[in-house]
Amino acid sequence: MGSITRRQLTNLLGALGVTATLGGLAFGLPAVDRALPAQRPVRSDEPYVIGGGVSVVPPPGATIDVTGTRPGDDQGTVLFRLGPVRYAVVVRPFAGDLASAAEGLRRRITGTSGYQVTGAQLAVNTIDGLAGLQGSYAAPGRGGRYAVFVVEGLTIEVTISGADLDLGRTLPRIEASTRTLRHDGEAQ
Amino acid sequence: MTSSVVRPATAEARPSVLAREPAFWVLITLVGAGAVRMSEIAGRFLAAYPVATLTAVVLFALLAVPFWLFVSELDFLEREPTGLLVVAFAWGGLVATTVSIPASAALDDLVAKLGSPHLAADWGAALAGPAVEETAKTLGVVAVVLIARAQVNSVLDGIVYGAVVGLGFQIVEDVVFALGAVSLAGQGDQVRPVVATFLLRGFLSGVWSHTLFGALAGAGIGYLVVRRDRRPGRRIGVAVLAVLGAWASHVFWNSPLFTDGLGNGGLALLGVLLLKGMPPLLGILLLVRHVHDREADYYVGQLATIGDPELITPGELAVLGSGSRRSAARRHAAAHAGRQAQAAVRRLQRAQARLAVELSRAAARPAGSGRADGFWRDEIRRQRAVLVELGHPDAVTGPATWRHTASTAGTVAVAVAVLWVALSALGGS
Numbered sequence: 340m341g342s343i344t345r346r347q348l349t350n351l352l353g354a355l356g357v358t359a360t361l362g363g364l365a366f367g368l369p370a371v372d373r374a375l376p377a378q379r380p381v382r383s384d385e386p387y388v389i390g391g392g393v394s395v396v397p398p399p400g401a402t403i404d405v406t407g408t409r410p411g412d413d414q415g416t417v418l419f420r421l422g423p424v425r426y427a428v429v430v431r432p433f434a435g436d437l438a439s440a441a442e443g444l445r446r447r448i449t450g451t452s453g454y455q456v457t458g459a460q461l462a463v464n465t466i467d468g469l470a471g472l473q474g475s476y477a478a479p480g481r482g483g484r485y486a487v488f489v490v491e492g493l494t495i496e497v498t499i500s501g502a503d504l505d506l507g508r509t510l511p512r513i514e515a516s517t518r519t520l521r522h523d524g525e526a527q
Numbered sequence: 528m529t530s531s532v533v534r535p536a537t538a539e540a541r542p543s544v545l546a547r548e549p550a551f552w553v554l555i556t557l558v559g560a561g562a563v564r565m566s567e568i569a570g571r572f573l574a575a576y577p578v579a580t581l582t583a584v585v586l587f588a589l590l591a592v593p594f595w596l597f598v599s600e601l602d603f604l605e606r607e608p609t610g611l612l613v614v615a616f617a618w619g620g621l622v623a624t625t626v627s628i629p630a631s632a633a634l635d636d637l638v639a640k641l642g643s644p645h646l647a648a649d650w651g652a653a654l655a656g657p658a659v660e661e662t663a664k665t666l667g668v669v670a671v672v673l674i675a676r677a678q679v680n681s682v683l684d685g686i687v688y689g690a691v692v693g694l695g696f697q698i699v700e701d702v703v704f705a706l707g708a709v710s711l712a713g714q715g716d717q718v719r720p721v722v723a724t725f726l727l728r729g730f731l732s733g734v735w736s737h738t739l740f741g742a743l744a745g746a747g748i749g750y751l752v753v754r755r756d757r758r759p760g761r762r763i764g765v766a767v768l769a770v771l772g773a774w775a776s777h778v779f780w781n782s783p784l785f786t787d788g789l790g791n792g793g794l795a796l797l798g799v800l801l802l803k804g805m806p807p808l809l810g811i812l813l814l815v816r817h818v819h820d821r822e823a824d825y826y827v828g829q830l831a832t833i834g835d836p837e838l839i840t841p842g843e844l845a846v847l848g849s850g851s852r853r854s855a856a857r858r859h860a861a862a863h864a865g866r867q868a869q870a871a872v873r874r875l876q877r878a879q880a881r882l883a884v885e886l887s888r889a890a891a892r893p894a895g896s897g898r899a900d901g902f903w904r905d906e907i908r909r910q911r912a913v914l915v916e917l918g919h920p921d922a923v924t925g926p927a928t929w930r931h932t933a934s935t936a937g938t939v940a941v942a943v944a945v946l947w948v949a950l951s952a953l954g955g956s
Binding site: 343347353360366371375376377403405406409444445450 | 629669
């Protein structure tokens with residue numbers, strides 16, 4: 340067993356430096372990210388512009404999670420939180436009809452391990468007259484609702500998830516918010 | 528002789544020699560960890576979308592072929608060991624990607640938290656991805672230097688390793704993006720989103736992507752390692768500038784600048800791609816050509832000292848340093864004396880390049896430590912004899928033929944047609 344040479348020591352320190360830098364990127368940045376708060380207050384008395392000309396009035400008591408919120412000109416997402424309940428609205432360009440949009444969202448929900456769609460799919464309308472479909476899904480320890488709307492080359496996907504008790508408490512406010520979804524006819 | 532341009536190794540890199548470096552085992556561990564992580568992701572995709580996953584892997588693996596061939600041609604004179612190239616590719620595809628996925632997402636979130644969701648939506652991809660990815664990829668070239676410093680003996684070698692790290696990253700990232708598009712489409716195991724991603728990220732954006740940025744950063748690391756005739760401050764400064772150049776090119780490419788400025792349709796999309804992709808592409812290609820030519824001058828200079836026309840003729844000295852002239856000499860042999868002569872010219876050129884490397888290594892070794900160029904001298908004489916027998920003794924270029932011109936024109940026409948189809952499919956027309 341020979342002793343380690345000065346050159347090998349330098350080599351080892353270099354390799355450890357590379358590893359430390361990678362570790363800083365892979366673990367340090369996410370740690371810093373987690374250490375900073377993500378939620379911001381949002382007014383519930385005026386529409387929040389999501390993207391693609393779509394807006395929604397946030398439910399009372401909601402905050403915005405900036406890690407899930409990316410507004411844009413022709414598409415966008417917003418993630419509201421009401422305590423432990425997640426309420427997300429995603430606006431994306433879409434070329435199909437309402438049925439295929441709903442089918443796509445259901446596939447993505449059930450594509451997550453342990454998630455399954457429950458119950459029948461029902462029609463839903465917003466105050467502004469957007470027609471959509473809504474349903475519910477279940478996952479271990481969690482429940483959820485979804486709704487889909489299609490308007491002028493866009494799909495608006497709403498997903499709500501949380502523990503059953505929390506959902507039961509917040510769902511009326513969230514459903515009232517969903518009914519305020521509005522498309523003003525032109526991108527921002 | 529520009530000996531500061533090339534610092535010859537004294538021998539070929541062997542695994543048993545590499546394994547003596549502590550960094551080798553650290554690197555193997557990191558690549559292993561990256562392989563486990565990326566296998567988990569690939570396994571999930573394969574279970575959910577088997578056809579789309581296989582299609583994506585095959586399409587993007589095919590995309591890697593022309594890039595690999597280009598880098599191989601660049602690296603013709605002093606070949607890098609295949610094992611080290613595989614390590615570089617694995618670093619890009621397994622280590623850099625594994626690190627970049629959580630780090631880029633975290634940095635994107637930090638942009639939203641410290642700035643705003645609007646800032647993150649517009650500039651998150653430009654601020655987060657390049658900072659993390661260029662760092663992770665550059666560390667791959669540093670890792671190669673740590674385990675086989677003697678093999679990085681010219682700036683061109685740094686470019687080659689950087690490009691291969693970038694290629695590994697590009698291919699794996701493209702596959703992940705393609706399968707992300709399949710998942711987002713919500714239509715099940717469909718290949719259409721894979722093809723769309725291939726057209727956009729592989730075909731239209733592939734040229735000015737990670738391979739290019741990695742090459743620039745690798746040039747900086749190569750300069751830092753090789754140019755020991757320069758002051759340390761200058762070497763570090765050049766390396767930092769090269770990495771910053773790669774980062775800036777990536778930022779510019781990912782930025783929202785010009786996205787809406789040229790209107791809609793295929794031509795507008797092409798305009799944006801050219802506007803954002805051409806400046807770094809041309810700049811880096813000019814750098815690569817300059818560095819390649821200086822290395823070629825060095826090795827051709829080694830052969831010029833032999834003065835034996837059986838080993839290399841004056842005409843072949845003029846050919847060997849340029850990829851296009853080597854290729855033209857092979858075509859001329861095929862046209863003049865048939866396929867057998869073309870193959871013999873290929874082997875002759877390869878042997879001449881290896882002899883040049885062995886001559887440079889012999890000069891770098893201590894006196895009396897023996898020579899290893901006898902095999903390549905014999906190989907050159909064997910191929911020369913074949914060429915003499917075929918009536919084509921001198922592996923030089925001939926006049927341009929109509930067949931080559933027609934072939935080039937046909938290739939350009941097909942490329943333009945495919946480009947137009949891709950632009951029409953993605954940009955609307």
